[in-house]
Amino acid sequence: MPELPEVEVVRRGLEPRTVGRTISGLEVLDARSLRRQAGGEDRLRAAIVGRTLTAVVRRGKFLWWRLHDEDGAEAGEALAAHLGMSGQMRVTTPHGVPSAPALPDQGPAPDPLRHRRVSLHLDDGSRIDFLDQRLFGGLWTSPLVEAADGRAAGLGSPDALLPASAAHIARDLLDPAADLPAIARRIRERRAPVKSLLLAQEVVSGIGNIYADEALWRARTRYDTPGEALSQRRALSVLRAAGEVMERALAAGGTSFDALYVDVEGNSGWFARELAAYGREREPCPRCGTAIRRVPFMNRSSHFCPRCQRRR
Known part of the structure; x- marks a missing residue:
């Protein structure tokens, strides 16, 4: 958490507020958020201050900004970010952007001042704050390489270039180039x-x-079914279900259970109230009425309907 829909909500929030702006300063409050940056804070500052943000791109859960120098030339490296388990990108204007008050079914209103780790100051007086309670996320620069398939690197990308640090990441189900x-x-x-x-x-x-x-519930497929036991048709059904549920989550602003995920203005997502399986242990399956079960799986939990998602 956050997953693809939440990161895409953040990307869409950052795009109109940051693209075309120049980074005028870097403020580091906790160097642990720069652990992936070769050369540390000094190298990051030298690489980004004075550079213009020309695109904000996402592939999977990775975000990055494309950078151009003052002459308009491609910088050759991107400013990359990963939100980890609890990372947030919050945008503050010169007049401030207070958190939106939470509605009863929208989750708790987060505190925008807690856990600020890094801030990027922009030339219009605005500021991008990276907040991270659990410190699994971070920012760093990475040289640009070409995507293996030669197609646009991700949503928001003008071409096939992506950070080398994200080159091993597969395309996601909201990417038009996904096969x-x-x-x-x-x-x-x-x-x-x-x-x-x-x-x-x-x-x-x-x-x-x-x-x-949620995808496996929609596709009526049990979580522990071996991949090799799936037909091509069923495997495609699972993938399409995953794409559909993430599109619905994106339209709802993502899924917020607590203050660990909010958008760039501090708003929580609404999709938690539409979940059919996840977090619904002992509640009736929306499809058949059987109680949803939760079992341990890969140091996590799996939620499923024992009737709709039978072992095959």
């Missing part, structure tokens, strides 16, 4: 449980525990 039949075949080549394959970022990126459970 669903090929992803289904990769899943069917593995003996691993289908849920673990949905979570494997080198197979298909961006899916986490929440949306894997």
Whole structure:
């Protein structure tokens, strides 16, 4: 958490507020958020201050900004970010952007001042704050390389260039360049449980525990079914279900259970109230009425309907 829909909500929030702006300063409050930056804070400052943000791109759960120098030339490296388990990107204008008050069914209102780790100051007086309670996320620069298939690197990308640090990440299900039949075949080549394959970022990126459970419920497929036991048709059904549920989550602003995920203005997402399986242990299945079960799986939990998602 956050997963693909939440990161895409953040990307869409950052795009109109940051593209075309120049980074005028870097403020580091906790160097642990720069652990992936070669050369540390000094190298990051030298690489980004004075550079213009020309695009904000996402592949899976990875975000990055394309950078140009003052002459308009491509910088040759991107400013990359990963939100980890609890990262947030919050945008503050010169007049401030207070958190929106929470509605009763929208989750708690987060505190925008807690856990600020890094801030990027922009030339219009605005500021991008990176907040991270659990410190699994971070920012760093990475040289640009060409995507293996030569197609646009991700949503928001003007071309096939992406950070080398994200080159191993597979395309996600909201990417127009994603080849669903090929992803289904990769899943069917593995003996691993289908849920673990949905979570494997080198197979298909961006899916986490929440949306894997929801996709498998929609596709009537049990979480521990081996990938090799799926037909091509069923594997495609699982992938399409995952894409559909993430599109619905994106339209609802993502899924917020607490203050760990909010958009760039501090708003929580609404999709938690539409979840059919995840977090619904002992509640009736929306489809058949059987109680949803929760079982341990890969140091996480899997939620499923024992009737709709029977062992095959």
